[in-house]
Amino acid sequence: MTASLLAVSDLHVSYEENRRIADRIEPGSDGDWLIVAGDVGEIFGDIERTLRGLRERFARVIWAPGNHELWTHPRDPIQSRGEQRYRELVRMCRDNDVDTPEDDYPIWAGPDGPVAVAPLFQLYDYTFRAPGTHTKKESLEKAYAAGVVCTDEMLLHPDPYPDRESWCGARIAYTESRLEAISVPTVLVSHWPLVRQPTEVLYFPEFAQWCGSERTADWHVRFRAVAAVYGHLHIPRSTVYDGVPFEEVSLGYPREWGRRGGEPQPVRKILDGAAGS
Secondary structure, three states: OOOOOEEEEOOOOOOOOHHHHHHHOOOOOOEEEEEEOOOOOOHHHHHHHHHHHHHHEEEEEEEEOOOOHHHOOOOOOOOOHHHHHHHHHHHHHHHHEOOOOOOOOOEEEEEEEEEEEOOOOOOOOOOOOOOOOOOHHHHHHHHHOOOOOOOOOOOOOOOOOOOHHHHHHHHHHHHHHHHOOOOOOOEEEEEEEEOOOOHHOOHHHHHHHHOHHHOOOOOHHHHOOEEEEOOOOOEEEEEEEEEEEEEEEOOOHHHHHHHOOOOOOOOOOEOOOOOOO
């Protein structure tokens, strides 16, 4: 059986219903890889347990962090913040043989040739501003007035950077330098969408400012993406921008997937493998 490159995000295993779904995710063949595009959970131990279990079942697991993994949650025994927490997550992934944005990008043997699967960590910088606003200050004020405020404002600390947009800027510069060195097509994996268009369907448009950066808007073209995988919005769907498929692979919260009816099947195929793989 030909192997597949599969993807999922936003498992949010702090919910028992979601944890049961995550525990039932299985490969279709021994050679399947699984992309996990962030928001496994908020508690360090839950994140490790879930990724370890997936790695035991899949030939390879590739993780990119979401905002929830980066929270310093008051219930988490591990109270590290910001960059230190991210580095501890990377270390944990390496201990469990899970690929991260700090590792060499794994090469998938696709039917049309090799493809670099690139997990990214770039955060957001408030440039997806609320409608009718022109500065971060105005955009945040509009969000607070509407009662639409991401929990990141309380729990996602940027230490040692002065703010989240500074951390985002450093991550974008670092990530661009790595992507520029790739000589093959890519699958770009990020928790946050690389382009703003997916946020246009948000019920609360003020939330878009926590969803990405204008500085990544051309990455899918510049870095020859054959697909872009993301989560965060909890609006699973497939779209195409500049000829590149964008796949949101979120499971989301039980109250969200419950409205869709039936047992959720959150894992999506992104690419087939080469014949015989």
